[in-house]
Amino acid sequence: METNTKKVVVIGGGFAGINFAKQLCKDKRFQITLVDRNNYHFFPPLLYQVATAFIEPSNISYPFRRMFQDKSNLRFHMGSLVKVDPQNNTVETDTGILDYDYLVLAIGAETNYFGIESVKQNALPMKTIDDALNLRNHLLLNLEKAVQSNDPAEKVRRLNIVIAGGGPTGVEVAGMLAELGRYIAAKEYPEIKDLQSHIYLVDASPVLLGPMSKGSQEEAKKVLSKLGVQIIQNTPVKDYVDGKVVLADGRTIETKALIWASGIIAREVPGIPATAVGKGRRLLVDAYNKVNDTTNIYALGDLSFQTTDPNYPNGHPQLAQVAIQQGKTLAKNLTRSLDGEPMKAFSYYNKGSLAIISKYKAVADLPKVFFKGFIAWCIWLFAHIIPLVGFRNRLKLAFNWFWSFMTNNPTLRLIIRPRKEDFK
Ligand SMILES: Cc1cc2nc3c(=O)[nH]c(=O)nc-3n(C[C@H](O)[C@H](O)[C@H](O)COP(=O)(O)OP(=O)(O)OC[C@H]3O[C@@H](n4cnc5c(N)ncnc54)[C@H](O)[C@@H]3O)c2cc1C
Known part of the structure; x- marks a missing residue:
């Protein structure tokens, strides 16, 4: 040195x-x-696929020590x-x-829970790998409890999933859960009918995918509605108490799963x-x-x-x-x-925004052109596989996606809990 x-x-x-x-x-x-x-870097845009048991956490994470193992002037400190x-x-x-x-x-x-303490205490965030795994366990356990329950009201409470936030994360989770209901729940949980209709996407604003183009916003609403997702707009979540999500207009939704993708x-x-x-x-x-x-x-x-x-x-x-x-x-x-040279001011180059809505359906707002449907879905896949760290991760993810999309049968729905008493 x-x-x-x-x-x-x-x-x-x-x-x-x-x-x-x-x-x-x-x-x-x-x-x-x-x-x-953490001792690893991870890729937040695909967290929702971990949370919905579509891919493994290791597909989107990479250890720092491995990443910098041949760099003599960098040390990692956990x-x-x-x-x-x-x-x-x-x-x-x-x-x-x-x-x-x-x-x-x-x-x-x-x-950001916007100061709503009951939401902070009881909702399910999705910011980290830990959050995504917690959410995955929670949703899968709710399905098991719903199957076992003889009380119709409790069954509904366990099946209902409320997603707060209609930005890209909320839209992507809603789409993925609806697909899970359509392709997997029907096969593996025959006791449960029509899981899609139990998915609520709630947003305070009048449009989904707020920062994207009008075309993307309309497409997201159309595709999710078709999948059976119940979309509630112009209505913020105000509270979450006693297993009930309270909306600003006074309506309530009974649920054991409020996913917070709101801010x-x-x-x-x-x-x-x-x-x-x-x-x-x-x-x-x-x-x-x-x-x-x-x-x-x-x-x-x-x-x-x-x-x-x-x-x-x-x-x-x-x-x-x-x-x-x-x-x-x-x-x-x-x-x-x-080197004694002047610094250059930062200037952001916007490459565009993408969001996936469901299988084979996405939206892509590129600098001068808008795509939707299958082409946008291909662009989305490509844009999310290239930036992943590690060739093996890219290969594994490509294989997992290929397998899951082709067969409609991903195999990762494992409930793994460090402590059993965590779930009520
Ligand atoms: C679910 C989700 C989906 C998203 N989807 C998209 C998308 O599709 N497209 C897009 O452009 N953006 C997306 N984003 C936003 C994007 O991930 C962020 O803008 C981006 O990660 C910001 O990078 P960053 O390096 O500033 O922070 P981060 O990527 O959040 O990195 C922060 C790092 O700091 C570490 N850290 C945190 N606190 C501490 C601490 N106290 N001490 C030490 N280390 C700490 C964390 O472990 C982490 O490694 C998404 C975000 C989320 C959560």
């Missing part, structure tokens, strides 16, 4: 963190420590951020204190100046992703809020491509600054 290397600590190995680290590793003048509370001390250039984790010349924060966002809030970073914390708890950054009122601390991806990009004066959407591009740009900028 060179003697005058710069120490860079990166907290968070999501899309932003790993793309930053991979790029910066190429410059041996930097010694990088990557910190994450731990969770506790606080930053900008005066002393140190960062405290629950597994030790690290010092830095540059600190890069990329810990993303967490589920996110940036994760908290104790120690950062209060003047640098903006709307949605996002850290305010300049055109080079440097956090306001700090000298050597940067924030990337979902955690950051940047208004300097001329095309995005109200900040960037919290999307994977923004995180990836910001990570790469910052790494190149740190290299530039060591």
